[in-house]
Amino acid sequence: MKRVKQQDVFAERRPVKAAPDAKQLRKMAGDWLKQRRADAEMSQADLAARLGLKYYTFISQVENGFSRVPIEIMGAWASELGLEQAAFARHLLMYYEPELYRLLFGAESK
Amino acid sequence: MSVVAFERKQDSGEWSDKELRALVAAFGAALAPGTGREWETGMTERGDAQFYLLSPLPDQACELCVSRIGGRYVLEDGLGRLLFEHRNLELVGLHAKAAVPSTSWLMVRAITLWCAIRNTMHERFEPLLVEGEELFVQFVPQLAAFA
Numbered sequence: 001m002k003r004v005k006q007q008d009v010f011a012e013r014r015p016v017k018a019a020p021d022a023k024q025l026r027k028m029a030g031d032w033l034k035q036r037r038a039d040a041e042m043s044q045a046d047l048a049a050r051l052g053l054k055y056y057t058f059i060s061q062v063e064n065g066f067s068r069v070p071i072e073i074m075g076a077w078a079s080e081l082g083l084e085q086a087a088f089a090r091h092l093l094m095y096y097e098p099e100l101y102r103l104l105f106g107a108e109s110k
Numbered sequence: 111m112s113v114v115a116f117e118r119k120q121d122s123g124e125w126s127d128k129e130l131r132a133l134v135a136a137f138g139a140a141l142a143p144g145t146g147r148e149w150e151t152g153m154t155e156r157g158d159a160q161f162y163l164l165s166p167l168p169d170q171a172c173e174l175c176v177s178r179i180g181g182r183y184v185l186e187d188g189l190g191r192l193l194f195e196h197r198n199l200e201l202v203g204l205h206a207k208a209a210v211p212s213t214s215w216l217m218v219r220a221i222t223l224w225c226a227i228r229n230t231m232h233e234r235f236e237p238l239l240v241e242g243e244e245l246f247v248q249f250v251p252q253l254a255a256f257a
Contacts, residue, residue, distance in 0.1 A: 057177040058190030060154035066172035
């Protein structure tokens, strides 16, 4: 599996400053996840199998921006993509809970 | 010789009009005006069709998702939990209908209705019960004396 430099991976595709709505942000998160999966040279079906999902449809649901990565499998999702779990969760929080992200890491992220 | 044309079941690609009509009909109540819900379609990377039932604004997150994989319909919730799967879309639609999360709007209506019923019961039947109790208190000693 191809591993990607984490620093570069988490540095790109920050959400735009003009507060987009939840749907747009989920879509951006989905695009980022899709890119990370592509970097890991995995198909949606591969990732689903590694996460123990019967069908790969949920991976598509998340990558299309209609659902979030559930917290229960966030760590495993990160590991399967070859990413550091905390950095992965922090990056997704930026899309899923932008205000919480700003409160927690606002100063550092700028 | 006459040939009966059987409808070929679609296994991949976008939703057919018939499938979409069936899904929208199944989610009819959930998509009723006033609920704020919407639906969208999408595709997996393998080109399998997906139908998303979205929650009202501002979140518009997927509440339920129906996907077609190799002629099989898969019903999942927004957390990826597999709820039902079958080759018959109507059957999946029935399960989807039952799986629609009840909204706070429905809950409010149910509570209001329950309160109205309770109030009516209280107003109509309480006096009768009190009256009956008074009669009972009056007549019991007399009945006891006769016994």
